[in-house]
Amino acid sequence: MNKKISLVALIEVSFFAAFALILDLIVPSIKLSPSISISFAMVPIFILAMRWGIKISLIAGFLWGTLQVVTGDAWIVTPVQAIMEYFIAFSFIGFAGLFYPIVQKHLRSGKKGNAVVWIVLAVFAGSVARYFWHFLAGVIFIEHFAPGIASPVLFSLTANGLTMLGTFVLCSIITVTLLTTAPRLVIRQESRTSLRDKRVS
Helix, strand or coil: CHHHHHHHHHHHHHHHHHHHHHHHCCCCCEECCCCCEEEECCCCHHHHHHHHHHHHHHHHHHHHHHHHCCCCCCCCCCCHHHHHHHHHHHHHHHHHHHHHHHHHHHCCCCCCCHHHHHHHHHHHCCCCCEEEEEEEEHCCCCCHHCCCCHHHHHHHHHHHHHHHHHHHHHHHHHHHHHHHHHCCCCCCHHHHHHHHHHHHC
């Protein structure tokens, strides 16, 4: 059974990472400025995080970042910057999976109000975890992003902070809407079967 679940999880990792890439490629970001853009492409990773937990969502984020590089959708100035902004930053979206147990608990029990709170916190955790690395890369490689900026820390904090906040809000709205109207997206079949068995017994 564990092997079967692991295989299913890996298949879903591939699907959701590819779906995130497709969303990133075909759905235009909301551009607030040349350095600030808002997108909801992280939603598939958040759904996977609340479906399987942190380990699987970290892998999915890493795969999405890898696909960005492989498909040429990445903006790379140095190998270290690429590692930070694509392999590490995208992996850290998976930290939303830390909230997997409690989100599952509330969705299974039908407590949608409680579930909403924890889903939003999960999305926030994944968003902050990702954009911390973008902020750090912005500070270190400021000469490539915005030459001549007097305060690299302030510039990177503002650009990545506003991007993170806007993306967090948009992803929260979409993720909450999806999971409260269709909780089966994250409650796996074996989990639903176990829940029914417990109710019967």
